[in-house]
Amino acid sequence: MPDTRLDIIAIGNAIVDVIAQADEAFIAAEGIAKGSMRLIDTETATSLYGRMAPGIEASGGSAANTVAGAAALGARCGFIGQVAKDQLGEVFAHDVRALGVDFDTPAREGEPPTARCLILVTPDGQRTMNTFLGASQFLPPQAIDADRIASAAILYLEGYLWDPEEPRAAMRAAIDIAKKAGRKVAFTLSDAFCIERHRDDFNSMIANGDIDILFANEAEILSLNQTGDFDAAVAATAGRVECLVVTRSEKGAIAIQQGERCAVPAEPIDHVVDTTGAGDLFAAGFLVGRAHGRSLADSLTMGAVAAAEVISHYGARPVADLRALVAKRLG
Amino acid sequence: MPDTRLDIIAIGNAIVDVIAQADEAFIAAEGIAKGSMRLIDTETATSLYGRMAPGIEASGGSAANTVAGAAALGARCGFIGQVAKDQLGEVFAHDVRALGVDFDTPAREGEPPTARCLILVTPDGQRTMNTFLGASQFLPPQAIDADRIASAAILYLEGYLWDPEEPRAAMRAAIDIAKKAGRKVAFTLSDAFCIERHRDDFNSMIANGDIDILFANEAEILSLNQTGDFDAAVAATAGRVECLVVTRSEKGAIAIQQGERCAVPAEPIDHVVDTTGAGDLFAAGFLVGRAHGRSLADSLTMGAVAAAEVISHYGARPVADLRALVAKRLG
Numbered sequence: 001m002p003d004t005r006l007d008i009i010a011i012g013n014a015i016v017d018v019i020a021q022a023d024e025a026f027i028a029a030e031g032i033a034k035g036s037m038r039l040i041d042t043e044t045a046t047s048l049y050g051r052m053a054p055g056i057e058a059s060g061g062s063a064a065n066t067v068a069g070a071a072a073l074g075a076r077c078g079f080i081g082q083v084a085k086d087q088l089g090e091v092f093a094h095d096v097r098a099l100g101v102d103f104d105t106p107a108r109e110g111e112p113p114t115a116r117c118l119i120l121v122t123p124d125g126q127r128t129m130n131t132f133l134g135a136s137q138f139l140p141p142q143a144i145d146a147d148r149i150a151s152a153a154i155l156y157l158e159g160y161l162w163d164p165e166e167p168r169a170a171m172r173a174a175i176d177i178a179k180k181a182g183r184k185v186a187f188t189l190s191d192a193f194c195i196e197r198h199r200d201d202f203n204s205m206i207a208n209g210d211i212d213i214l215f216a217n218e219a220e221i222l223s224l225n226q227t228g229d230f231d232a233a234v235a236a237t238a239g240r241v242e243c244l245v246v247t248r249s250e251k252g253a254i255a256i257q258q259g260e261r262c263a264v265p266a267e268p269i270d271h272v273v274d275t276t277g278a279g280d281l282f283a284a285g286f287l288v289g290r291a292h293g294r295s296l297a298d299s300l301t302m303g304a305v306a307a308a309e310v311i312s313h314y315g316a317r318p319v320a321d322l323r324a325l326v327a328k329r330l331g
Numbered sequence: 332m333p334d335t336r337l338d339i340i341a342i343g344n345a346i347v348d349v350i351a352q353a354d355e356a357f358i359a360a361e362g363i364a365k366g367s368m369r370l371i372d373t374e375t376a377t378s379l380y381g382r383m384a385p386g387i388e389a390s391g392g393s394a395a396n397t398v399a400g401a402a403a404l405g406a407r408c409g410f411i412g413q414v415a416k417d418q419l420g421e422v423f424a425h426d427v428r429a430l431g432v433d434f435d436t437p438a439r440e441g442e443p444p445t446a447r448c449l450i451l452v453t454p455d456g457q458r459t460m461n462t463f464l465g466a467s468q469f470l471p472p473q474a475i476d477a478d479r480i481a482s483a484a485i486l487y488l489e490g491y492l493w494d495p496e497e498p499r500a501a502m503r504a505a506i507d508i509a510k511k512a513g514r515k516v517a518f519t520l521s522d523a524f525c526i527e528r529h530r531d532d533f534n535s536m537i538a539n540g541d542i543d544i545l546f547a548n549e550a551e552i553l554s555l556n557q558t559g560d561f562d563a564a565v566a567a568t569a570g571r572v573e574c575l576v577v578t579r580s581e582k583g584a585i586a587i588q589q590g591e592r593c594a595v596p597a598e599p600i601d602h603v604v605d606t607t608g609a610g611d612l613f614a615a616g617f618l619v620g621r622a623h624g625r626s627l628a629d630s631l632t633m634g635a636v637a638a639a640e641v642i643s644h645y646g647a648r649p650v651a652d653l654r655a656l657v658a659k660r661l662g
Contacts, residue, residue: 018422020429021650054399054426056646057388068385087418087444091349095385098351113418314650315387319352 006102007075007291008186009152011144011171012063013136013160014081014105015115016088019127019274019314020055022120027128034122037129037191039163045132048118057088058315059095060117061136062190063158065277065316069284069306071099072322075291078102078152080143080174082167084135088114095317105143108135125272125311137164144170150181154213154287159190162198175210184242186213188283189220196223206240213243215283221246245300247282253304255286255296264300267308267329277316281306285326298330305329337433338406338622339517340483342475342502343394344467344491345412345436346446347419350458350605350645351386353451358459365453368460368522370494376463379449388419389646390426391448392467393521394489396608396647400615400637402430403653406622409433409483411474411505413498415466419445426648436474439466456603456642468495475501481512485544485618490521493529506541515573517544519614520551527554537571544574546614552577576631578613584635586617586627595631598639598660608647612637616657629661636660 027034030048040048059068067077079096083089085107092114096103115136120128139161149155155178161167178185187205189195195202202224205211214237218230225233238244238256247253252265285306289299309320358365361379371379390399398408410427414420416438423445427434446467451459470492480486486509492498509516518536520526526533533555536542545568549561556564569575569587578584583596616637620630640651 049425052425052429054390054429054648055422057422059385091386091388094380094383098383098385313644317385319645 005076006078006148006152008067008070008154008156008287009078009080009149010063010067010156011080011161011167011174012158013061013115013133014064014083014092015061015117015131015136016092017058017060017117017119017276017316018049018055019058019119019121019276020053022053022122024122027120027122032128032130033193034128035126036193037131037160038193040130040132042112042132045116045118045130048130052118052120056314057091058317059092060276060316062160062188062280063156064096065280066156066284066287067101068096068099068317069281069310069322070288071101072318073284073288073302073306073326074323075288078148080105080139080145082108082135082139082143084108084112084114086113088116089135105139108138119276121274121276121314125275127274127276129276133164137166139167139170141170141173144174144177146177149174149177150183152183153291154184154186156186156283156287158188159194159198159202162201163194179210184212185210186215186283186287187211188215188279189224192219192223195220199224206237211241213245214241215245215247215279217247217249217279245283245286245303247279247307253282253300255300257296260296262296262300264297264304267304269308269312272311274314275311277310278307280316281310281318301330302326336407337409337479337483339398339401339485339487339618340409340411340480341394341398341487342411342492342498342505343489344392344446344464345395345414345423346392346448346462346467347423348389348391348448348450348607348647349380349386350389350450350452350607351384353384353453355453358451358453363451363459363461364524365459366457367524368462368491369524371461371463373443373463376447376449376461379461383449383451387645388422389648390423391607391647393491393519393611394487395427396611397487397615397618398432399427399430399648400612400641400653401619402432403649404615404619404633404637404657405654406619409479411436411470411476413439413466413470413474415439415443415445417444419447420466436470439469450607452605452607452645456606458605458607464495468497470498470501472501472504475505475508477508480505480508481514483514484622485515485517487517487614487618489519490525490529490533493525493532510541515543516541517546517614517618518542519546519610520555523550523554526551530555542572544576545572546576546578546610548578548580548610576614576617576634578610578638584613584631586631588627591627593627593631595628595635598635600639600643603642605645606642608641609638611647612641612649632661633657
């Protein structure tokens with residue numbers, strides 16, 4: 001493979017998270033499926049925010065969290081996503097650029113504002129996400145920089161971006177560019193409800209050979225295969241992609257790459273504060289491990305280390321020095 | 332004293348904090364006095380933010396942090412401060428109202444934007460603050476609701492608000508109202524550099540009997556008295572106010588009220604993450620203790636408990652249940 005300018009280029013929703021504590025009763029009263037991501041409109045966003053506890057704001061977005069983590073681990077990364085020209089858009093752009101991630105999608109003028117995700121964190125550390133997509137849903141096709149995508153080793157995409165129409169088209173174009181350039185496409189299934197909305201699309205991309213590396217959690221791999229049988233779901237999907245990675249929360253994670261199967265336990269952690277970003281950071285660790293020529297097992301462990309860091313505090317981006325944590329764990 | 336609608340009404344800068352990690356070398360290279368608060372203009376704010384690490388955003392402002400903590404401890408509180416009509420202004424208003432604090436200062440249209448404080452947190456947990464005052468410096472006299480101030484048991488003011496001209500005038504008016512209504516005025520000296528700028532004003536307020544309860548840390552009480560002798564500084568000031576509270580970081584805190592002297596140790600804490608808000612939350616705990624009829628010693632301990640909580644995580648507002656922490660400590 002020729003030299004690549006970037007290790008990973010990601011396309012995703014450009015979101016600022018608003019993270020607040022909530023009790024189980026609040027989630028139940030709102031009628032939200034705990035642990036899921038739902039899309040909300042302006043009215044619901046305003047009304048829900050009004051009822052939420054005080055929050056903290058932190059850059060988020062699934063694929064953006066992944067490149068933030070990957071950059072923190074030393075990978076050369078780029079991100080494509082749409083913010084509005086407003087204060088939260090500035091926050092998003094600053095935070096991703098401050099990690100050395102290439103991000104130059106121009107901010108969009110006028111309404112709607114930058115996307116935000118109202119995240120309710122229950123005492124068990126579980127996060128329930130309410131996403132107002134705002135400007136993010138208007139990612140235009142011209143934001144897809146063909147040269148940059150063709151020059152990145154891996155194109156990383158989030159399933160969440162299938163919801164809005166414009167980004168979906170942009171991502172399809174990006175997959176074509178990456179494939180023609182002989183690059184790998186990595187994809188995260190994002191959320192079981194998101195799969196409900198786009199199962200046919202996701203399955204046909206897999207069938208087309210569009211996806212080389214597929215990330216899923218337990219609920220997602222079951223939903224994709226419409227089964228309750230985990231082993232059957234994994235076996236069915238593993239035969240359809242070059243590399244399948246399935247995260248299983250406290251049960252660790254598995255990867256199956258061209259017949260090689262590998263499992264690692266979860267990294268020990270004192271107290272789960274906020275699970276937001278766990279899957280995103282797992283993907284970051286795994287992809288950087290592979291990019292740096294590590295074994296499948298070590299790459300999974302890098303994912304587990306990065307995920308353990310991010311769930312030990314509020315917010316979906318790493319706070320501790322991930323490289324030091326990996327060096328301590330794997331040398 | 333007649334029934335009061337509020338336990339505490341505070342006037343302060345309405346600020347959103349932008350908190351990022353920084354190493355000692357970064358602080359040194361920027362030429363900032365570590366541990367201090369400095370005022371910065373738009374240009375410096377933009378340029379410094381561009382060099383800062385990724386951040387998290389959280390509502391701040393010294394007096395606002397104090398009422399947030401006091402409300403979390405069960406006090407009835409109000410806040411007066413100026414935000415702009417922008418996203419950060421919405422964040423500030425939401426966060427303080429979500430705690431049940433009365434806040435109805437109308438957001439200001441147009442430029443400048445809501446105040447932000449760029450906070451650099453070094454590995455030792457020390458915070459260095461760079462404040463862009465923005466809209467906050469345009470708090471108009473009509474924001475001072477005389478009835479509300481007259482009906483609150485304590486008027487709480489931050490020294491930081493002496494920097495901008497309009498709020499300074501508003502605060503002087505507020506003191507007059509509170510005094511005429513027979514209320515107590517509590518004042519925090521805020522920062523040694525702030526005292527450098529306003530020592531004569533602060534001393535003349537004390538001489539006038541405008542301040543009943545005075546909060547200071549070691550550096551501030553020394554600066555106010557222009558001495559290096561801590562005991563002399565405390566003795567000199569204690570004779571001039573009804574109640575003097577001096578916080579001493581890991582050495583605990585002392586209070587001297589009408590001749591009664593009391594000292595408490597700092598609460599034990601595993602790891603100091605970010606000292607932002609330590610003094611603000613100490614004041615919250617102390618004032619609520621006194622409002623609830625606790626002894627001087629128990630009120631100091633409440634301050635120490637609240638301060639210990641806020642320095643154990645990033646951000647200047649409490650995350651844990653302060654009431655539960657106090658109940659566990661004092662019953």
